Amino acid sequence: MHIALLDMPQQYGEKDFHQFVFDCWRSGGAMPLRLSQALFDFRMGRRGAVLLIKGLPLAQQALPRTPERRGATCNPASLFSRKLMCVVLSQIGHIYNFAAKKDFDYIDDVFPIFEDRDAQLGTNSSFLEWHVEDGFHTAKADLAALFCLRGDRSAQTYLCEAADLALEPHFREELTKPNFLISVDPTFQSNDDGTREFHCAVLSDGKDPEIVYDPAYMRGVTPLAQAALEHVRSCIDEVYQSVTLEAGDLLLFDNRRVMHARSPYQPSYDGSDRWLLRALLLESYWKARECVSELALPSLAPGRGAAHGVAVGQSRQPHNVGQSEAV
Numbered sequence: 001m002h003i004a005l006l007d008m009p010q011q012y013g014e015k016d017f018h019q020f021v022f023d024c025w026r027s028g029g030a031m032p033l034r035l036s037q038a039l040f041d042f043r044m045g046r047r048g049a050v051l052l053i054k055g056l057p058l059a060q061q062a063l064p065r066t067p068e069r070r071g072a073t074c075n076p077a078s079l080f081s082r083k084l085m086c087v088v089l090s091q092i093g094h095i096y097n098f099a100a101k102k103d104f105d106y107i108d109d110v111f112p113i114f115e116d117r118d119a120q121l122g123t124n125s126s127f128l129e130w131h132v133e134d135g136f137h138t139a140k141a142d143l144a145a146l147f148c149l150r151g152d153r154s155a156q157t158y159l160c161e162a163a164d165l166a167l168e169p170h171f172r173e174e175l176t177k178p179n180f181l182i183s184v185d186p187t188f189q190s191n192d193d194g195t196r197e198f199h200c201a202v203l204s205d206g207k208d209p210e211i212v213y214d215p216a217y218m219r220g221v222t223p224l225a226q227a228a229l230e231h232v233r234s235c236i237d238e239v240y241q242s243v244t245l246e247a248g249d250l251l252l253f254d255n256r257r258v259m260h261a262r263s264p265y266q267p268s269y270d271g272s273d274r275w276l277l278r279a280l281l282l283e284s285y286w287k288a289r290e291c292v293s294e295l296a297l298p299s300l301a302p303g304r305g306a307a308h309g310v311a312v313g314q315s316r317q318p319h320n321v322g323q324s325e326a327v
């Protein structure tokens, strides 16, 4: 694909992220037709809840060593990929992030950190438990995206759509009740009021339900609720799918319908480890209207602080992970 030769936007960052995203959106007009069509169909709900785009170009500059700690991760190669990711994602939603995130950026780096190896964070190397992104937050992403800069064949990304779960009826009913407590994960700084735990339901009604599932940060407040949570896990084990991300892969999924996880793997912490970029997307800034001050949302105001940025992903059948686009 020749997107690498597009008139890529020059600026990236907080100074005027809104204008940057506009430039990205404009650049997207020169994307290959197959990619544009796939993104359009995904946005219109014609491709299920997961879309894997393969073969996106990487920077001409060599990718430097995978970082080993947070901060100071920016370099020409990853900046190119951040921009390219924004060109693609600007076609389908609002790129955003949460202002309270430590080490804020609109696009997050995800790589293994030795100190986090056993934590329930994307930077760990033990099994990353099933979850949806930021399930505790009213402005959790509608879509999430993972762009692989450097892969690891032993690290598998797992996906599971709520609609595929064969839940026992009495557990399904329990899961629709607000009998669960979900806590804020440690990548967020404390809320002003110190609230770190919220009541929620796990599942909405209907055959194609929304799900909030994050057992590492969630518990049932009754024995039945806790048993229902554990039942979800056993149902996931029956239907989940897996994909091994390779450099140039962009994985998009609907964060309201799809849970994800990652296998354990063995990083070497020598600069050669797996390195992903992660973005969050909202379908509409209006859906985040109740908590705009907590977001970095370019649709509403430039800069981070008062009112900021927002960002936005689809699998009905297990084989949808294979709905890939070579570009």
Ligand SMILES: [Fe+2]
Pocket: 122, 131, 132, 133, 260
């Ligand atoms: Fe995640």
